[in-house]
Amino acid sequence: MIALTSGDITGVDELAFSDAAADPTADARFRRSGDELTWRTQDARTNTVTRNFALLSDTTGVPAASIGIGMLFQAESGDENPSDFGALDFAASDVGAGTEDTFLSLLLRIAGRALDEKYRFSSTAGDGFAALFTHAVTADRTYTLPDETGTVLTDTGHNVAANVHGLPASVNVLGNRSASGEFIQRGTFDPAAAGTTDNPVYISNTTVTFPVAFNSTPFVMSGGGTGDNDALGGTQVITTTTFRMIIYTLTSGSNPTDFRWVALGT
Numbered sequence: 001m002i003a004l005t006s007g008d009i010t011g012v013d014e015l016a017f018s019d020a021a022a023d024p025t026a027d028a029r030f031r032r033s034g035d036e037l038t039w040r041t042q043d044a045r046t047n048t049v050t051r052n053f054a055l056l057s058d059t060t061g062v063p064a065a066s067i068g069i070g071m072l073f074q075a076e077s078g079d080e081n082p083s084d085f086g087a088l089d090f091a092a093s094d095v096g097a098g099t100e101d102t103f104l105s106l107l108l109r110i111a112g113r114a115l116d117e118k119y120r121f122s123s124t125a126g127d128g129f130a131a132l133f134t135h136a137v138t139a140d141r142t143y144t145l146p147d148e149t150g151t152v153l154t155d156t157g158h159n160v161a162a163n164v165h166g167l168p169a170s171v172n173v174l175g176n177r178s179a180s181g182e183f184i185q186r187g188t189f190d191p192a193a194a195g196t197t198d199n200p201v202y203i204s205n206t207t208v209t210f211p212v213a214f215n216s217t218p219f220v221m222s223g224g225g226t227g228d229n230d231a232l233g234g235t236q237v238i239t240t241t242t243f244r245m246i247i248y249t250l251t252s253g254s255n256p257t258d259f260r261w262v263a264l265g266t
Contacts, residue, residue, distance in 0.1 A: 028052075063095045070103075084115050093122070182265045185210055188258045191233075191247040204247045207237075212262060214240040218265025231256040240265075 002185065016029040028041040041052050058070040068091030078081035087107040094101040103122035107115040123131070135141075192204040210218075220243050222233035231254065237244040244265075 021110070030093075030130070032241075063092070065093055065095060067092055067095060070200075084109060087115050089117075098102045183264075185212060186261065187211065188260050189245065190257045191245060191255070191259050192233075193253055193255045204249075206245050207242055207246070208245055208261065209242050210240075214265040216240065216266055218263045220261060220263045223260035223262070233259055235261070 014031045016027060018027045030038065031038050031040065035114055039052055041050060043050065055069055057073070060069065068089055070087055070091075072084060073086045073088075074082035075085050087105075089105040089107065090102055091105060092100060092102050101122070103120055105117045106119040106121075108118045109115055110118075124150065125131075179237035186208075188206070189206060189208050191206045204258050217240060220235045220238050222235050222245060231247050231249040231251075234246045234248070235243050236246060243261075245259065245261065247259065249256070
């Protein structure tokens, strides 16, 4: 062991270390080349990973959840030297004997504010199972996560009908190829009673309000009712919130019920 209480080591191109007792074929050395400081280790392994550094930070107190160790990365900004650019923290969510759980936090600096945790990686998988991330993009792609808590479905999950529309796999769902963001509403209503004057066709009209307002004027289609079968419906005066339903009937004073309509819009 070499112990330095003060002073500098100068004129040294390379520091070499060996561990003959543990592995006679292993050595390690520090070397500086320009702005790069290289820590090189060499041993006889062929298909395993070596961990060149071990950082240890223990405590004189009693370990508790959130205890951890991290590394700070600094550079120079327009008004700070050094300026904190990022940090990697490994922390424990459980420090119980035999139940230890840890997670990795990536801290970033946003809009000049102090470093803040922006990504956290943790796992509850059993031994030997890993999540592998890969891609085969042919151009730069941006993936934006929604501002909500939920589960990300895989391509296998998206191909399961129940995960898409909640229906059995045997049910085919009609897609909308005309415009994105459109949705359908439907409803029933009881038209007003038709007039009683001696006209060839008797007419009534009723204003219907959409349960959910549209952003633009929708398409509205009308159907028949469960009452009189000699009634015919039509729509007019359509807005984003209401439409007028016109009922034509050959029966004086008829009062059809549960007239149906469907609206399509955005």
